[in-house]
Amino acid sequence: MADTVDLTALDRWIREFARLIAEHKEMLTELDSAIGDADHGINMHRGMTAVVTTLESESPGRPSELFKRTGMTLVSTVGGASGPLYGTAFLRMSATVGDAEELDGNDLAKMLRAALEGVVQRGKAVPGDKTMLDAFGPAVEALEAAIADGEPLARALDAAVRAAEEGRAKTIPMVARKGRASYLGERSAGHQDPGATSVTFLVAAAATSLV
Ligand code: ADP
Ligand code: MG
Numbered sequence: 001m002a003d004t005v006d007l008t009a010l011d012r013w014i015r016e017f018a019r020l021i022a023e024h025k026e027m028l029t030e031l032d033s034a035i036g037d038a039d040h041g042i043n044m045h046r047g048m049t050a051v052v053t054t055l056e057s058e059s060p061g062r063p064s065e066l067f068k069r070t071g072m073t074l075v076s077t078v079g080g081a082s083g084p085l086y087g088t089a090f091l092r093m094s095a096t097v098g099d100a101e102e103l104d105g106n107d108l109a110k111m112l113r114a115a116l117e118g119v120v121q122r123g124k125a126v127p128g129d130k131t132m133l134d135a136f137g138p139a140v141e142a143l144e145a146a147i148a149d150g151e152p153l154a155r156a157l158d159a160a161v162r163a164a165e166e167g168r169a170k171t172i173p174m175v176a177r178k179g180r181a182s183y184l185g186e187r188s189a190g191h192q193d194p195g196a197t198s199v200t201f202l203v204a205a206a207a208t209s210l211v
Contacts (some may be wrong), residue, residue: 018048031194035181040194067094092118105147109117130174132195139164157207168198
């Protein structure tokens with residue numbers, strides 16, 4: 001049963017994501033200054049700092065509660081497009097895990113697939129629109145494929161990180177068709193998408209803290 005993750009591990013994941021966002025806050029904002037309004041790092045840092053504060057004031061009792069609080073805090077503290085999108089992702093994770101106390105690789109893949117679908121429904125973007133989906137989508141697909149192949153969770157998560165990183169790089173030449181960057185039209189090409197960059201930190205945090 002080494003390949004299951006419990007509330008402690010999932011809590012570590014959220015905190016590690018917050019730490020990576022804090023560490024890369026300026027970089028995320030710089031990416032957003034090229035094709036947006038220079039606030040993605042500030043937005044995500046504000047949101048994840050508030051998340052850590054709420055987790056510290058009262059520890060959640062089960063994974064669904066951890067994700068629900070994370071999602072609700074992001075929705076209420078992040079003003080930009082990323083707040084509702086990340087918020088929806090975590091709220092979908094909460095609904096998908098239900099009463100489970102421990103999650104295996106399959107559960108994690110299902111949970112992240114539901115999160116991805118939530119972002120699609122909320123933001124109506126498709127692959128290639130130069131959004132967070134272009135890193136998150138390939139990551140979820142890689143995770144699902146590795147789990148289906150019977151890979152241990154650590155290797156499956158590493159494959160997801162590599163897919164996210166490749167997807168993130170592929171946003172550079174893309175012309176944005178959703179979000180503020182789309183206002184720039186062709187001029188949005190040549191810059192890495194901020195949301196694809198932050199979501200890669202979410203996947204990277206999973207790989208280092210869940211196993
Ligand atoms: P805002 O654009 O409101 O300033 P942020 O700067 O925090 O919000 O977030 C920008 C990121 O949000 C983009 O880099 C992109 O990845 C993501 N994004 C914007 N619109 C959408 C959408 N409709 N679907 C998916 N992701 C989106
Ligand atoms: Mg912005």
